[in-house]
Amino acid sequence: MLAQGFRACRLAGAEGVALNQLINVAVAEKLSALRTEDYFRGRAGQGNVARAKRILKRARRGNAPVAGDEM
Secondary structure, three states, X not given: OHHXXXXXXXXXXXXXXXXXXXXXXXXXXXXXXXXXXXHHHHHXXXXXXXXXHHHHHHHOOOOOOOOOOOO
């Protein structure tokens, strides 16, 4: 644990910020990632695969592929 503290201090110095600010930013980024995961999990639960497939099938009708569409 002590070695990680030294690494964090070095990283903060390299970034030109105080250790406290580095920790605050790291916590904020983690919370943001967790909220984003929850959001997409909730949205995925509302999805309708059959409807999405119908929409995608309809979208390609009459639209020739353009450069860059290849797989």
